[in-house]
Amino acid sequence: MLGSFLQRYPEIQLDLIESDSYSNLIDSRCDVAIRASSSLEDSSLHAIQFAHFTDCLCATPEYLAANSHPTTIEDLLKLDWITHEVVHGTKQITLTSPKGQVTKVNKEPRIVVRNTHSLKALVKNNLGFGILPTFVIQKELSSGSLLRLLPEIHSKPIPLYAVYQSKMHMPKRVRLLLDYLKTTKWSDETRGQK
DSSP, rough: OOHHHHHHHTOOOOOOOOOOOOOOOOHOOOSEEEEESOOOOTTSSSEEEEEEEEEEEEEEEHHHHHSOSSSSSHTTTSOBBEEHHHHSSSEEEEEOOTTOOOOEEEESSSESSSSHHHHHHHHHSSOOOOEEEEHHHHOOOOOSSHHHHHHOEEEEEEEEEEEEETTTTOOHHHHHHHHHHHHHHOOOHTTTTE
């Protein structure tokens, strides 16, 4: 995402803090946070929505061959769930169809993680199914090493926001980044490549 921005502005230096949990912008001394959320919690912050991605259920072909390939929610509940505690919780799976129909089902996870990289690694190691952003697993979906499950039941678009503290006294580098994010066309397929 930021490679072409840095090529365009070689004089700008970035200090990236990667985290799957929300951090306070003031306490962490961040100029901009990239947040994936259906709603933003702090009204004192400013935000621009610049893209979206799709959350999807996925598992490996090997895991599905050893268990079963689900065709219904009931089938899905028979499989091992690997959950991202911060994003999806540990008590129930919330499924959102492409038409916006929400279904919540109680399910105890087999494994609980707190970051996306661990979730992806465990799913790829045939330990169960997970809910992952398509831009994180695009290569695996294209190669067939991960398969989408029940896209008609869960295929949720998630907005991506650039969140920042104040419009007053904004450093030029921050304004350039925000303008870049607003004017660049993003998609699940290209986001991981820029």
